[in-house]
Amino acid sequence: MITSYNGKESYFFGTFLLDVAAGVVAVIAIIPTAVFLGGFSFFTPWLILTPLLLFSTGVLRGGSTGNVWLKAISISAGCLLVLISRHNTTARPLVLAALTTVLPTVGGISFRRYRLLRSTSGDLGSS
Numbered sequence: 001m002i003t004s005y006n007g008k009e010s011y012f013f014g015t016f017l018l019d020v021a022a023g024v025v026a027v028i029a030i031i032p033t034a035v036f037l038g039g040f041s042f043f044t045p046w047l048i049l050t051p052l053l054l055f056s057t058g059v060l061r062g063g064s065t066g067n068v069w070l071k072a073i074s075i076s077a078g079c080l081l082v083l084i085s086r087h088n089t090t091a092r093p094l095v096l097a098a099l100t101t102v103l104p105t106v107g108g109i110s111f112r113r114y115r116l117l118r119s120t121s122g123d124l125g126s127s
Contacts, residue, residue, distance in 0.1 A: 015066055016074050023075040026057045027082060050079060051104035058108020063116055068109050069102075076101035 030049050037045040057075055064071075073080075083097040 019074040027078040055104040055108040058105040062109035062112025072105035
C-alpha cells in the first residue's frame with residue numbers, strides 16, 4: 001500500500017535560509033575532505049564525496065517543511081555555484097552539477113520523509 005507524506009509543501013524564507021546554510025556547511029566539509037583524499041588534480045573524490053555528503057544533508061534536513069525539489073535546489077545551491085563558477089556555462093557542467101548535487105539531495109530528503117512516514121504509520125499490516 002502506497003501512502004503519501006502529509007508534510008507541508010509551503011516553503012518559508014527561514015526554512016530556505018537554513019537549507020542554504022546546511023548546503024554551505026556541506027561544501028565546507030566537501031572541499032578539505034576531497035583535497036585530503038586526492039587533491040584538485042584527481043576528480044574522483046569530488047564525484048564520490050559530493051553526492052554522499054549532500055545525500056546525508058538531505059537526510060538531516062528532510063524532516064522540515066517544504067517541497068522536495070525546492071529544498072534540494074536550495075541545499076545544493078552552494079555546490080551548484082561552486083561547480084558552475086569553475087566551468088563555462090555549457091550544458092555538460094550544468095548536467096554534471098545537477099546529477100552530482102540535486103539528485104542525491106532529493107534522494108536524501110525522500111529517504112528521510114519515507115522513514116518518517118513509515119515510523120508514523122505504525123504496524124498497519126500486522127493483525
